[in-house]
Amino acid sequence: MSLHTRSVxxxxxxxxxxxxxxxxxxxxxxxxxxxxxxxxxxxxxxTEERALADxxxxxxxxxxxxxxxxTGVPVAHKDIFCTDGIKTSCGSRMLDNFVAPYDATVxxxxxxxxxxxxxxxxxxxxxxxxxxxxxxxGPVRNPWDLDxxxxxxxxxxxxxxxxxxxPAATGTDTGGSIRQPAALVGISGIKxxxxxxxxxxxxxxxxxxxxxxxxxxxxxxxxxLLGAMAGFDPRDSTSxxxxxxxxxxxxxxxxxxxxxxxxxxxxxxxxxxxxxALVEGAIAQLRAQGAEVREVSCPNLPLSVPTYYxxxxxxxxxxxxxxxxxxxxxxxxxPRDLMDLYRRSRGEGFGAExxxxxxxxxxVLSAGYYDAYYLKAQKVRSLITADFQRAFAEVDVLAGPTSxxxxxxxxxxVDDPITMYLNDIYTIGANLAGLPAISVxxxxxxxxxxxxQLIGPHFGEERLLGTAHAFQCETDFHRRVPAAxx
Ligand code: GLN
Numbered sequence: 001m002s003l004h005t006r007s008v009x010x011x012x013x014x015x016x017x018x019x020x021x022x023x024x025x026x027x028x029x030x031x032x033x034x035x036x037x038x039x040x041x042x043x044x045x046x047t048e049e050r051a052l053a054d055x056x057x058x059x060x061x062x063x064x065x066x067x068x069x070x071t072g073v074p075v076a077h078k079d080i081f082c083t084d085g086i087k088t089s090c091g092s093r094m095l096d097n098f099v100a101p102y103d104a105t106v107x108x109x110x111x112x113x114x115x116x117x118x119x120x121x122x123x124x125x126x127x128x129x130x131x132x133x134x135x136x137x138g139p140v141r142n143p144w145d146l147d148x149x150x151x152x153x154x155x156x157x158x159x160x161x162x163x164x165x166x167p168a169a170t171g172t173d174t175g176g177s178i179r180q181p182a183a184l185v186g187i188s189g190i191k192x193x194x195x196x197x198x199x200x201x202x203x204x205x206x207x208x209x210x211x212x213x214x215x216x217x218x219x220x221x222x223x224x225l226l227g228a229m230a231g232f233d234p235r236d237s238t239s240x241x242x243x244x245x246x247x248x249x250x251x252x253x254x255x256x257x258x259x260x261x262x263x264x265x266x267x268x269x270x271x272x273x274x275x276x277a278l279v280e281g282a283i284a285q286l287r288a289q290g291a292e293v294r295e296v297s298c299p300n301l302p303l304s305v306p307t308y309y310x311x312x313x314x315x316x317x318x319x320x321x322x323x324x325x326x327x328x329x330x331x332x333x334x335p336r337d338l339m340d341l342y343r344r345s346r347g348e349g350f351g352a353e354x355x356x357x358x359x360x361x362x363x364v365l366s367a368g369y370y371d372a373y374y375l376k377a378q379k380v381r382s383l384i385t386a387d388f389q390r391a392f393a394e395v396d397v398l399a400g401p402t403s404x405x406x407x408x409x410x411x412x413x414v415d416d417p418i419t420m421y422l423n424d425i426y427t428i429g430a431n432l433a434g435l436p437a438i439s440v441x442x443x444x445x446x447x448x449x450x451x452x453q454l455i456g457p458h459f460g461e462e463r464l465l466g467t468a469h470a471f472q473c474e475t476d477f478h479r480r481v482p483a484a485x486x
Pocket of ligand 1 (some may be wrong): 127128129130152153172173174175176177178205312424
């Protein structure tokens with residue numbers, strides 16, 4: 001089996017058994033990136049020297065008997081995670097010149113686990129988008145069809161993993177940005193419970209929704225990496241001090257007695273027929289493996305898109321006020337005065353979608369409209385959270401599609417924000433309620449992958465990964481690699 005089609009666990013075993021060294025592994029993936037990144041545009045920065053140094057250290061650690069389960073495994077980070085001494089652009093012209101002076105906790109933890117950093121992946125600007133078309137560095141292409149989007153905003157991580165340019169990558173999910181791109185490129189991706197993974201050093205978009213997670217071919221791979229990333233961090237005040245289970249050890253193969261709720265609202269108008277049929281097929285597979293399946297309803301869920309598009313822009317308008325051309329980031333040339341400095345630095349540094357969000361957010365927070373929009377949205381957010389709580393009194397996991405359609409053509413929706421926003425109709429609910437959710441591949445429509453989404457109760461990552469793993473023990477969609485990258 002070629003190196004790049006092995007899972008994270010298989011690569012780790014190969015390293016352990018000295019079938020290949022970490023340096024050989026890093027070289028293999030770096031060569032793949034060199035060959036395929038010009039067409040895919042999945043990486044903003046390739047950290048070749050750093051990768052070889054990390055790999056040499058991993059080999060030395062192994063020789064000295066200091067290797068852990070991930071020592072020598074290559075990874076990539078979404079370019080939203082601060083990396084000490086490495087450009088951290090957030091997909092924006094604003095941060096094109098920004099070299100982070102410290103590591104995000106996620107970066108620090110994965111490095112401490114012995115992983116090898118191959119580079120930083122492309123993304124929608126400040127994680128605002130569902131197609132990777134808002135990036136300052138241009139769109140990322142879907143390895144299954146180069147004319148299609150890979151989803152967003154973690155589209156670079158998604159395309160890189162799907163094309164096997166890296167075995168696993170980090171992502172962030174504010175309204176679906178791990179799960180939707182995972183679905184559109186046929187890999188697995190988990191957004192943990194809000195507070196499970198530290199946000200320290202992760203550039204903020206909407207702080208009450210943002211959560212880091214991982215994207216990899218299988219749920220078992222995600223389990224290995226999430227175990228190394230998760231856990232309490234005193235530097236993030238919303239990080240939760242709950243012990244991290246051994247996700248990899250907790251993977252199950254039986255679904256006997258698992259209560260699966262099929263979310264009625266997720267199968268209403270708007271879902272592509274062929275996509276819906278595959279997701280129903282996947283749910284039938286869960287039943288065949290022993291799960292008890294019943295329909296459940298979360299009646300306020302259809303309000304999640306309008307709620308999110310008040311809350312997220314409000315928070316982003318506040319978070320992005322720090323980019324003012326003064327301390328870091330883009331500064332316009334020869335400002336006339338302070339107002340001119342602010343205006344032109346922000347005007348030049350931010351792209352159209354980011355500006356649209358800042359304006360919407362500023363509006364909904366303004367004195368005259370705060371009650372009508374922001375406060376109302378927060379109330380609906382509570383209703384949605386309560387709906388989920390009721391559902392989890394009846395079932396263990398909720399199931400449905402991740403995205404209403406397979407990958408769409410580059411350019412097809414970029415000029416129509418409302419249509420673009422509807423991509424997140426099935427993913428946003430979990431963010432509003434802070435719940436963990438995973439997307440796993442469950443079939444293909446016209447050669448393009450489709451994802452099954454599973455949502456769990458707070459801190460239900462182990463259950464989600466276990467359910468997804470059991471499904472992947474009986475299906476092989478997660479093993480398929482686009483022909484050009486096999
Ligand atoms: N697509 C959604 C948005 O544009 C979600 C993005 C995300 O999860 N970062 O805001």
